Amino acid sequence: MSHGYNAVGWTPFKKRFDRWMLAGIGLYLIVFVAVSVVAPPDGESFTPIQILIRATGTLAFLLLTFILCIGPLARLTDRFKPFLFNRRHLGVTTFLIGLAHAGLVLLWYHGFSDVNVFVSMFASNPRYDSLAGFPFEALGFIALLIMFVMAATSHDFWNANLGPGVWKMLHMGVYLAYALLVAHVALGAIQFEKHPAYLALLASGVVIVSLLHLYTALASSRIDGGKILNAGWIRVGATSDIPDGRALILQPTDAERIAVFRDGDRIAAISNVCRHQGGPLGEGRIIDGCVTCPWHGFQYQLEDGRSPAPFTEKISTYPTKIENGIVFVNPEPNAPGTEEAPSIIGAPA
Amino acid sequence: MSENDFFIGWADETPRAERRFFLGSGLGLLAGTVAVAGGLAFWQKSPGLGTWNQGAVREWTGVITGQPYAMLRTLDIDGTPKTALLSCLGKCGVAARVGSLEGQSVVVKGSLIQRGKHAMIAVADGMDWIAPSPAAQQVDLTFPDVEPVGPVTLAGEILDSKCWFGAMRPSEGKVHKACAALCIRGGLPPAFYAKTTSGESALMIMTDGGLAHGEALLPFVADPVQVSGQARRWGDLLLLDGPVSAITRL
Numbered sequence: 294m295s296h297g298y299n300a301v302g303w304t305p306f307k308k309r310f311d312r313w314m315l316a317g318i319g320l321y322l323i324v325f326v327a328v329s330v331v332a333p334p335d336g337e338s339f340t341p342i343q344i345l346i347r348a349t350g351t352l353a354f355l356l357l358t359f360i361l362c363i364g365p366l367a368r369l370t371d372r373f374k375p376f377l378f379n380r381r382h383l384g385v386t387t388f389l390i391g392l393a394h395a396g397l398v399l400l401w402y403h404g405f406s407d408v409n410v411f412v413s414m415f416a417s418n419p420r421y422d423s424l425a426g427f428p429f430e431a432l433g434f435i436a437l438l439i440m441f442v443m444a445a446t447s448h449d450f451w452n453a454n455l456g457p458g459v460w461k462m463l464h465m466g467v468y469l470a471y472a473l474l475v476a477h478v479a480l481g482a483i484q485f486e487k488h489p490a491y492l493a494l495l496a497s498g499v500v501i502v503s504l505l506h507l508y509t510a511l512a513s514s515r516i517d518g519g520k521i522l523n524a525g526w527i528r529v530g531a532t533s534d535i536p537d538g539r540a541l542i543l544q545p546t547d548a549e550r551i552a553v554f555r556d557g558d559r560i561a562a563i564s565n566v567c568r569h570q571g572g573p574l575g576e577g578r579i580i581d582g583c584v585t586c587p588w589h590g591f592q593y594q595l596e597d598g599r600s601p602a603p604f605t606e607k608i609s610t611y612p613t614k615i616e617n618g619i620v621f622v623n624p625e626p627n628a629p630g631t632e633e634a635p636s637i638i639g640a641p642a
Numbered sequence: 643m644s645e646n647d648f649f650i651g652w653a654d655e656t657p658r659a660e661r662r663f664f665l666g667s668g669l670g671l672l673a674g675t676v677a678v679a680g681g682l683a684f685w686q687k688s689p690g691l692g693t694w695n696q697g698a699v700r701e702w703t704g705v706i707t708g709q710p711y712a713m714l715r716t717l718d719i720d721g722t723p724k725t726a727l728l729s730c731l732g733k734c735g736v737a738a739r740v741g742s743l744e745g746q747s748v749v750v751k752g753s754l755i756q757r758g759k760h761a762m763i764a765v766a767d768g769m770d771w772i773a774p775s776p777a778a779q780q781v782d783l784t785f786p787d788v789e790p791v792g793p794v795t796l797a798g799e800i801l802d803s804k805c806w807f808g809a810m811r812p813s814e815g816k817v818h819k820a821c822a823a824l825c826i827r828g829g830l831p832p833a834f835y836a837k838t839t840s841g842e843s844a845l846m847i848m849t850d851g852g853l854a855h856g857e858a859l860l861p862f863v864a865d866p867v868q869v870s871g872q873a874r875r876w877g878d879l880l881l882l883d884g885p886v887s888a889i890t891r892l
Contacts, residue, residue: 577648
């Protein structure tokens with residue numbers, strides 16, 4: 294949370310995750326290089342740099358595909374939340390692997406000449422008017438620039454200083470980067486490597502990422518809007534419908550989602566959107582009296598939407614009331630951090 | 643998921659269920675990593691023949707020309723005349739550096755790039771890569787006259803000879819297009835790799851009216867093309883002579 298900034302806020306789990314991540318990356322590179330050295334027919338061999346170009350290129354694409362699956366998978370099952378929590382390290386690592394791929398390509402294919410490597414990359418193949426002949430390297434370069442901006446601003450310092458809206462918009466650029474990378478691979482490597490496994494892997498990556506996002510978007514759109522009653526109050530449901538320590542999520546018309554929490558006999562409503570990265574607070578839990586975001590563990594007090602001291606995040610609160618055992622919420626938000634007394638179950642109306 | 647299973651990344655303790663799932667999925671992902679890495683590496687297109695040991699620098703004696711590209715006519719191991727194309731260590735030709743030694747007997751220093759019967763010498767950096775030969779040749783290595791073979795129309799790919807001879811493996815197709823164009827732009831001889839439907843293949847050095855091709859050839863490099871022109875034999879080299887206007891993309 295935003296009390297202070299360290300380069301990396303290490304936790305035991307984060308260390309464990311990074312060890313697994315590095316083991317996977319190392320294993321991929323070792324296996325790819327070893328098989329590339331051993332597999333060619335007698336007398337034939339790949340140049341070592343070209344093996345590394347292929348190893349890093351395929352790995353970066355696969356990692357980005359996996360990263361894009363984490364978000365929707367974490368919406369489908371809480372078990373993927375730990376992957377979500379550590380997605381940032383995976384993203385920065387993917388950028389670094391992509392950077393290594395680009396550096397090797399610039400050196401090997403565009404270096405050793407009196408032409409500037411960047412000029413060569415954009416001008417050596419002039420077929421910008423052809424789909425099949427398109428200079429695919431340019432697409433990969435633009436994707437890498439987007440990933441650079443994302444990696445450079447991935448730290449919470451930038452999230453806090455740019456504001457969550459701008460930060461989120463910036464990081465939605467990952468979808469553009471992925472689309473560019475798909476085109477980069479389709480118009481590049483796939484034009485050369487004719488084994489169906491390459492096309493199958495590219496296509497399955499695109500299909501899996503698309504279907505997961507589509508499915509979770511549809512599931513998310515099914516959240517109940519509630520019935521708007523007199524004076525704008527929305528009926529949430531019976532107090533017993535809200536599990537203790539958890540929330541029901543409402544989607545008011547043309548407004549931010551509301552998470553209505555129950556903590557023992559207290560009922561309170563706050564914005565469903567975490568101030569950190571927009572995580573769905575209503576899918577979180579109440580831990581130590583605070584609503585805890587399921588994505589990165591940011592916490593907010595139920596009664597005023599403020600993070601516990603010394604943290605400074607604030608979200609909107611909403612008035613609630615209980616009538617005949619039915620919970621109602623007023624969809625008009627209070628200013629972020631405004632104290633709003635929770636409704637008490639069993640208290641006189 | 644029980645209440646105690648709620649994962650909080652910053653907490654010291656990770657819930658047991660999360661740890662179990664993470665261990666299982668981690669092992670699964672590692673197994674998948676091995677399978678995918680092994681499969682993608684195994685199914686790569688064959689890299690092709692060719693070798694270049696840059697450390698093995700030696701001297702060759704022969705007759706040099708800079709037209710249409712820099713070449714040295716020297717003696718093969720079996721004592722027969724052989725034409726080796728010449729290049730710098732990078733992506734450039736050395737035709738402009740032949741100068742007054744054109745047609746002379748010289749000693750050239752460099753490393754050999756070789757693919758089957760095709761040879762290129764990557765000459766050493768600096769001024770001492772070439773020197774007049776101090777001794778007279780026992781075998782006449784003067785370049786012979788060019789012999790016409792006849793008109794041909796061939797399908798295949800335009801490559802840069804240096805990469806195809808062994809500087810890069812693989813050295814064909816779309817992924818190598820920019821590099822091949824850069825090499826040919828730098829003065830390295832373009833080569834036409836003709837392939838028939840019955841699987842026969844031939845490598846021909848490309849010329850335009852007997853001279854080196856210019857930059858107009860570059861957009862066609864590494865694309866599947868058809869070329870019409872005159873096939874010619876020049877000693878042990880096969881030439882394909884024709885203008886860029888005789889090239890059509892397939």
